Amino acid sequence: MNVLTDASAPPTSGEIPSASPLPALGWREWVALPDLGIDSIKAKVDTGARTSSLHAYGIEPFERDGEHWVRFRVHPIQHDGYTTVKVETPLLEQRWVKSSSGHKSFRCVILTNVTLMGQTWPIELTLVRRDDMGFRMLLGREAVRGRFLVDPGLSFAAGRRKRRKKKKKKVKRAPAHKNEHPTSEHESL
DSSP, rough: OOOTTTSSSSSOTTTOOOOOSSSSSSSEEEEEEEGEEEEEEEEEEEOOSSEEEOOOOEEEEEETTTTTEEEEOOOOOTSSSOOOOEEEEEEOOEEEEOOSSOEEEEEEEEEEEEEEEHHHHHHHEEOOOOOTOOEEEEEEEEHHTTEEOTTTTSSOOOOOOOOOOOOOOOOOOOOTTTTTOOTTOOOOO
């Protein structure tokens, strides 16, 4: 008779098998890209994508002292087209990448550090215009392989980003006067 014990039972969402020393990530996480000057950016953890990608615009490869570099801009905050980070970094290579829709594009690839759950390590990051996508960054399977398990039932397992409090605008109201009385159109003078 084959009986499952507690140790061999499949884990429920959010639980990690006790034999696994790897921490669990959710399907979306806040990460940092310290080499690029990005303290926090919301990333979709996408095990279907081999390489990680970053929403960038104004992507311009150039040469500096005989080396290949790339300059670009990033809007790290979703739905915020004002906050911009300008970046210049060495270019690792340019390669053809096929998107989930099957469309191939020639992309710049950089090597940069990512920070998540107290760990910092280098990842390859393709630069692509992701205006129509919901996330500014995709964290692909090569970036998380051997470091984390991915639990699609979790969200922000590493914690939520601290939001800055917005200042409330004060609305000035005209002072009420004692002599002011509402009148109706039926009153006669």
